[in-house]
Amino acid sequence: MADPQDIPQHDVIIIGAGPAALSAAIYTTREDIETVLFERGVVGGLAAVTDKIDNYPGFADGVEGLKLSEELRKQAERFGAVIELGEVTAIHDEGKLKRLETTSGDMLARAVLIATGSDYKKIGVPGEQQYYARGVHYCATCDGAFYRDKRLVVVGGGNSAIQETIFLTRFASHIDLLVRSTIKASDILQHELEEFVKQGKVTVHLGTTTDEIVGEEKFVTKVIGTKDSKKVDFPTDGVFVFVGLEPNSQFLKPSPIKLDDIGFVMTDQHLHTSIRGVFAAGDIRSGATMQIASAAGEGATAALKIREYLEDRSHPVQN
Amino acid sequence: MVKNITIFTTNTCGYCQMVKKYLGAKGMTYEEVNLDEHPHRQAEAIDLSGAMTVPVTVVTKQDDSQEVIVGYNLARLAPAVA
Numbered sequence: 001m002a003d004p005q006d007i008p009q010h011d012v013i014i015i016g017a018g019p020a021a022l023s024a025a026i027y028t029t030r031e032d033i034e035t036v037l038f039e040r041g042v043v044g045g046l047a048a049v050t051d052k053i054d055n056y057p058g059f060a061d062g063v064e065g066l067k068l069s070e071e072l073r074k075q076a077e078r079f080g081a082v083i084e085l086g087e088v089t090a091i092h093d094e095g096k097l098k099r100l101e102t103t104s105g106d107m108l109a110r111a112v113l114i115a116t117g118s119d120y121k122k123i124g125v126p127g128e129q130q131y132y133a134r135g136v137h138y139c140a141t142c143d144g145a146f147y148r149d150k151r152l153v154v155v156g157g158g159n160s161a162i163q164e165t166i167f168l169t170r171f172a173s174h175i176d177l178l179v180r181s182t183i184k185a186s187d188i189l190q191h192e193l194e195e196f197v198k199q200g201k202v203t204v205h206l207g208t209t210t211d212e213i214v215g216e217e218k219f220v221t222k223v224i225g226t227k228d229s230k231k232v233d234f235p236t237d238g239v240f241v242f243v244g245l246e247p248n249s250q251f252l253k254p255s256p257i258k259l260d261d262i263g264f265v266m267t268d269q270h271l272h273t274s275i276r277g278v279f280a281a282g283d284i285r286s287g288a289t290m291q292i293a294s295a296a297g298e299g300a301t302a303a304l305k306i307r308e309y310l311e312d313r314s315h316p317v318q319n
Numbered sequence: 320m321v322k323n324i325t326i327f328t329t330n331t332c333g334y335c336q337m338v339k340k341y342l343g344a345k346g347m348t349y350e351e352v353n354l355d356e357h358p359h360r361q362a363e364a365i366d367l368s369g370a371m372t373v374p375v376t377v378v379t380k381q382d383d384s385q386e387v388i389v390g391y392n393l394a395r396l397a398p399a400v401a
Contacts, residue, residue, distance in 0.1 A: 066336065133371065143372045143373070144329075146365075146372070
């Protein structure tokens with residue numbers, strides 16, 4: 001291990017650069033609290049790979065996820081936030097300083113905000129891993145363009161699944177939407193989807209499980225599902241999966257930071273984790289609503305709590 | 320040493336922006352092939368990567384050997400362009 005004197009030290013390190021992280025950075029840097037963010041994936045997180053965001057306040061006509069992410073980034077950088085493209089692999093509590101192992105070497109921070117968000121879950125069926133990126137996809141805005149005039153299957157019934165199904169209609173000739181139980185998406189998305197159902201672009205299959213993804217040679221040819229206890233084949237050129245979210249908290253498992261049963265980070269009402277000086281906000285937090293507006297709000301709250309903590313005015317950690 | 324870099328992208332791909340941002344921060348130039356504007360080049364991207372996804376970054380070295388990086392994968396991209 002390097003001599004602690006040689007390790008770069010920051011006031012705040014934010015792990016992640018999604019809406020919670022960038023909102024927090026806007027607040028900390030405007031308070032002249034030096035802040036570095038680490039992002040291993042895309043700046044903006046899942047928001048950046050979402051076609052259109054219709055429920056983020058302030059955008060009457062909705063906003064493209066990529067554009068919102070870009071604006072958040074610019075705003076944070078305007079006040080001095082520094083975004084490092086790299087990964088934090090471990091957090092160590094060393095009292096007043098936290099030591100982070102990163103792909104750029106060890107870093108010390110007086111306070112840490114975990115805002116690593118979540119990622120789309122896998123279904124866990126045969127063929128899913130085998131045909132990943134060769135017919136099985138989790139990012140419609142990245143990979144949808146490969147399916148011009150082709151048949152698709154979308155798996156899922158929540159907001160993401162319906163939003164991305166609507167996006168994919170601009171490419172696909174037809175989409176079979178496989179929904180395990182019923183559609184849980186917001187009414188407005190369901191109304192929008194209904195238009196494509198009427199046009200014959202989308203067929204919704206409620207109460208249908210996805211059991212296997214089958215291909216020939218390199219690419220996917222069909223999905224096998226079950227409806228009313230009967231096996232059903234859905235011929236397709238590709239499958240897009242949106243069946244919920246899982247936390248990006250793998251790197252925290254060896255640390256003393258308490259996670260819930262699923263792996264989301266547990267915090268008190270001040271967004272403090274079980275390590276003093278380490279906070280969490282956004283989708284990664286246990287109990288989060290998984291909404292971009294909530295994540296931005298939590299980021300702002302976390303920044304204010306971090307300021308209190310750095311000024312030694314914060315509440316004690318509740319374990 | 321890198322001779323040239325080509326990135327296959329689409330308009331809506333957030334990970335494509337990250338690859339461009341990373342190379343831009345390193346001061347590296349690249350050719351961008353936007354598959355929304357040039358859909359006829361999709362097959363080329365699929366042949367090179369074996370995948371139906373973007374970004375696909377093709378790094379050609381001075382000896383004309385090629386390294387193909389699928390997705391935004393810093394662990395592979397960084398050494399490929401070093």
